[in-house]
Amino acid sequence: MRVRSLIRTGIVSLLFASGYLHASEETLLIEKFQQGQYSKRGADSCLMCHKKNETVMALFDGVHGDLHSSSPMAQLQCEACHGPQGKHKGKNQPMITFGDNGNVSAELQSSVCLSCHQDSQRMAWHDTLHSDDQSCLSCHQIHTGQDPVLNRAAEVAMCSQCHREQKLDLNKRSSHPLTTPTQSGSMTCSDCHSAHGSMTDGSLKQVSINDTCYQCHAEKRGPLLWEHEPVVDNCTSCHNPHGSVNDAMLERRAPMLCQSCHASDGHASRAYGDDDSAFTGGQSCMNCHGSIHGSNHPAGKQLLR
Ligand code: HEC
Ligand code: HEC
Ligand code: HEC
Ligand code: HEC
Ligand code: HEC
Ligand code: HEC
Ligand code: HEC
Ligand code: HEC
Ligand code: HEC
Ligand code: HEC
Structure with a gap:
């Protein structure tokens, strides 16, 4: 008998540890929900005590x-x-x-929440990684006059509580104006991302990374006579949109940035540091290839003008 009750206690604590008892409270609440015994006096009866x-x-x-x-x-x-x-x-x-x-x-x-808010804004909720372990209440508050996450000045700090890597990036030397929430022209995470999910990787609000950038950097959209392939393909091949230690939020500095793709083209393959060549020294590649995002000049094929 003794052994059996010990086992039973053991099972009970195991159930606690595994969250099963939590789950059984959930089962109880679901049953209660299905029984649907709503109070006749609504909020009045709740407020009697609360x-x-x-x-x-x-x-x-x-x-x-x-x-x-x-x-x-x-x-x-x-x-x-x-x-x-x-x-x-x-x-x-x-x-x-x-x-x-x-x-x-x-x-x-x-x-x-979705029983009232299942609308076009939250169509992709179940595709966002937020719906894996987070709930609406990871970001929202209800019993308040002003839900902090809806305040543009507070949003970035709120998202950064969980997103440490991005927080680190946006405090680097070069970044989007995300850390100065009260200044005009400042930005928030939700200028680019939808917290509720979207059909795009990374829950971007626009259909692609480049369309996200063109919202504000329309001059980079083209069409251009001479395009630079990676620019048309994906701005983040060279830029980190959250910030970087390099100028212009570049993932790497030139010439290394350029040589990560152009290591075997003619003079572009001259190794950085080998000599003080005109091609790799100083500001390097962009001294000559100034139209790095593409060119409309008839002779701009090499992005030189
Ligand atoms: C007879 C008094 C009484 C009535 C009526 C009542 N409650 Fe409560 N409620 C309590 C008490 C006591 C607690 C436990 C408080 C605690 O643990 O701090 C509680 C707890 C709660 C909690 C959990 C709070 C927490 O932080 O865990 C919620 C939510 C709640 N009540 C909602 C309601 C709603 C909604 C109604 C109306 C449909 C209602 N209550 C009606 C007395 C009442
Ligand atoms: C019974 C329906 C209903 C339920 C359930 C509900 N809401 Fe709402 N919610 C509304 C209505 C109505 C509005 C006001 C919409 C409007 O004015 O356009 C609203 C507005 C909001 C807003 C915008 C607030 C603002 O200040 O503009 C947020 C955020 C929100 N709800 C989140 C939630 C969350 C999170 C839950 C789950 C805990 C929830 N809602 C549950 C009906 C509901
Ligand atoms: C990761 C944080 C986050 C989560 C999780 C989240 N929201 Fe939001 N929500 C926001 C932000 C930021 C805004 C304001 C910016 C915007 O509208 O994109 C917002 C705006 C809203 C609004 C008002 C504007 C609109 O879209 O209609 C409603 C309603 C809302 N959320 C409901 C919900 C519901 C329901 C859930 C859960 C299914 C949820 N939110 C989950 C961050 C979040
Ligand atoms: C739109 C959904 C919604 C409605 C309507 C709502 N609540 Fe809540 N309630 C919440 C959420 C979400 C929380 C968790 C705290 C928060 O997000 O503000 C909460 C928290 C609570 C708590 C715990 C508060 C504490 O001290 O931590 C109580 C008690 C409670 N609600 C009672 C009520 C009563 C009574 C009413 C009606 C007058 C009510 N709620 C209406 C969503 C709701
Ligand atoms: C409570 C913690 C928490 C908060 C607050 C939060 N997130 Fe997240 N977010 C997560 C987790 C967990 C993931 C899953 C992936 C991971 O571990 O990075 C995630 C994933 C993401 C992703 C990549 C995912 C995807 O859906 O494809 C984006 C973008 C994102 N969050 C943006 C935001 C923004 C914007 C806010 C503020 C409005 C925010 N998050 C607030 C926890 C949080
Ligand atoms: C200027 C636009 C922009 C802003 C502002 C922005 N992001 Fe992003 N974010 C992006 C892009 C673009 C990606 C890459 C998506 C991809 O690779 O598919 C991304 C990716 C992410 C990811 C996924 C990273 C991964 O490894 O998959 C998270 C999480 C994230 N952002 C969080 C945030 C948070 C939190 C903020 C606010 C502090 C923020 N972002 C602000 C554009 C932005
Ligand atoms: C909501 C508007 C907005 C969006 C969307 C946006 N940007 Fe920006 N971007 C800005 C602003 C504002 C600045 C700062 C301009 C200034 O300081 O003069 C900026 C600056 C930059 C800079 C120069 C930074 C420096 O330090 O010189 C780069 C590079 C850049 N953005 C790339 C991107 C990329 C890549 C994307 C897409 C992932 C993007 N931006 C999306 C508004 C935006
Ligand atoms: C092949 C690498 C590369 C790609 C891809 C790229 N950029 Fe750049 N970008 C650069 C370099 C290098 C600079 C710095 C230019 C300088 O210092 O003269 C720069 C600077 C910028 C600046 C700040 C200066 C200016 O020209 O306004 C913005 C804004 C910018 N890029 C936006 C974008 C956008 C938007 C995209 C995608 C459409 C993009 N970039 C794709 C390499 C790239
Ligand atoms: C992500 C890879 C990638 C990066 C990084 C990159 N490029 Fe390119 N670049 C390309 C591709 C692909 C082409 C098209 C090649 C072709 O048409 O043969 C190209 C074309 C060019 C051309 C035109 C060549 C021609 O004859 O048409 C020049 C000049 C050039 N890149 C310079 C640069 C410079 C300078 C940098 C650094 C700021 C750079 N690229 C960074 C991939 C890249
Ligand atoms: C002193 C000016 C100058 C500098 C600096 C320079 N280039 Fe060039 N680049 C040119 C000229 C002129 C051409 C066209 C003539 C030619 O084909 O040599 C060219 C052509 C190219 C081409 C087209 C294919 C090829 O190799 O002919 C690429 C790719 C290229 N450069 C990449 C780079 C990269 C990457 C760097 C930095 C490591 C760089 N360039 C630095 C002047 C320069």
Whole structure:
């Protein structure tokens, strides 16, 4: 008997460790959801007990606490998100909770939001890597008048909490104006990316990397008489859009940048550092090949003018 109960305790702690008991609370909440016992008095019955909580009341400063026709307040109210009250009067029976410590999976949390927000903006939500382990609540807050992530001045810092590599890049010597959120002409991550996913690799808002860049660097689009193949193909063959220690956010400095592709063409193959050649010295290749993004000059085939 003793041995058996020990095994049982062992199993129980194993279940805790594996998250199974968490999952069973989720099962319970799903059942409760299916039973659909919504309270008759809506928010009023919730607020009987919850109105002293400032976080809860801040809901009414934001759009979800508004009374207009499509808002949760005009419908199931609190229960549109937290699920039907059922027998909940405190800890006796849980309600759906959100965020990192929420009692249902990230996927289910997001599905609550998507019940109203499954629109053209979020068509590709399930294709973004964010939907793997993150939920809408990794970025958004609900019980607040101003959701910080919707504030352009706060967005970059918010994304950078998780994206350390990009944070490092954007503080390098040359970068897009992402670190000066309050200045005019400043940018945010979502100028290029869709946080909700898109049909493009890297969840870009435009259909390709180059179309992303042309939004603001239209003069690079062409058409040009003489094109430089990698420019037409992909701006990031040479630039890191998040920033770099080199001028103009270049992945590498010239001549090494150029020689990563042109190591066997005529004079371009002269090794850097071997001599102080006119071809590789100083500002190097661009001294002569100044029209590196392509040329409209009749004699510009070699990108010299
Ligand atoms: C649009 C969805 C939505 C609606 C409607 C909503 N909530 Fe919430 N609630 C959330 C989310 C998400 C959180 C997690 C905190 C946050 O993101 O603001 C939360 C957190 C809470 C918490 C925990 C607060 C704390 O102190 O941490 C309580 C309690 C709560 N809600 C009660 C309510 C009540 C009562 C109502 C109705 C008056 C309501 N909620 C309406 C989504 C919602
Ligand atoms: C009879 C009082 C009572 C009523 C009515 C009530 N609650 Fe609660 N609720 C509580 C208590 C007590 C807790 C546990 C509070 C805690 O753990 O801090 C709680 C916890 C919660 C939580 C989890 C908060 C957290 O941070 O874990 C949510 C969400 C919640 N209630 C939402 C609601 C909603 C929505 C309604 C209305 C449908 C409602 N409650 C009705 C008393 C009540
Ligand atoms: C019952 C429907 C409903 C549910 C459920 C719901 N929302 Fe909303 N949400 C709305 C409506 C309505 C608006 C206002 C839209 C508008 O004005 O165009 C809104 C607006 C928003 C906005 C824009 C806020 C702003 O200040 O402009 C965000 C972000 C948002 N919701 C996120 C969420 C998240 C995250 C969840 C899940 C916790 C959620 N919503 C659940 C109906 C809902
Ligand atoms: C990685 C962070 C992130 C995640 C995760 C995220 N959002 Fe957003 N959301 C943003 C940002 C940034 C904006 C404002 C910029 C924009 O609209 O692209 C925004 C804007 C919104 C808006 C208002 C504008 C619009 O697109 O209609 C709604 C509604 C919204 N999000 C809902 C959701 C829902 C629902 C989920 C989960 C399925 C979600 N978001 C997940 C970052 C996020
Ligand atoms: C809570 C953490 C978190 C936050 C906040 C966050 N991300 Fe992410 N993001 C991730 C994770 C995890 C991945 C999966 C890949 C990885 O590990 O880099 C990811 C992937 C991405 C990708 C590449 C993926 C793809 O979908 O193809 C982009 C782009 C991205 N995030 C942009 C953003 C932007 C923009 C914001 C702010 C609006 C943001 N992220 C906020 C955690 C986060
Ligand atoms: C000027 C446009 C632009 C801005 C602004 C921008 N990105 Fe990117 N980002 C890109 C491009 C282009 C890619 C490459 C996509 C690809 O290779 O498919 C990328 C890739 C990524 C990736 C995926 C990296 C990988 O290894 O797959 C993440 C994560 C990311 N960006 C996060 C961010 C974050 C966070 C911010 C804000 C701090 C940000 N980006 C700002 C253009 C931008
Ligand atoms: C939302 C607008 C916007 C988008 C999209 C954009 N840029 Fe920029 N870019 C800027 C601004 C603003 C500057 C700074 C101009 C200045 O300082 O004069 C800049 C500067 C640059 C510079 C010069 C940096 C320096 O230090 O001299 C390069 C290179 C560049 N962008 C490449 C790209 C590439 C590659 C893409 C696409 C992945 C891209 N940009 C997308 C707005 C944008
Ligand atoms: C073959 C490598 C290469 C590719 C591909 C490339 N660039 Fe550049 N880019 C450079 C070099 C080198 C410089 C620095 C020029 C200088 O110092 O004279 C530069 C400078 C820039 C600048 C700042 C100076 C200026 O000309 O305005 C911008 C903006 C820029 N590139 C945007 C782009 C965009 C957008 C694309 C894609 C359409 C792109 N680049 C593709 C090599 C490249
Ligand atoms: C990602 C690879 C790549 C990089 C990096 C690159 N190029 Fe090119 N470049 C090409 C390709 C491919 C062609 C077209 C080759 C052809 O038509 O034979 C080309 C063509 C050229 C031409 C015209 C040759 C001709 O006869 O038409 C010149 C000049 C040139 N590149 C110079 C440079 C310089 C200078 C740099 C550095 C700033 C550079 N390239 C960086 C791939 C690259
Ligand atoms: C002193 C001026 C000058 C410098 C510096 C220079 N080039 Fe050239 N390049 C030329 C001229 C002139 C031509 C056309 C005549 C020819 O074919 O030699 C040319 C032609 C080319 C071509 C066309 C194919 C070929 O080899 O004939 C490529 C590719 C090229 N250069 C790449 C480079 C690269 C990469 C660098 C830097 C390592 C560089 N150039 C530095 C003047 C220069």
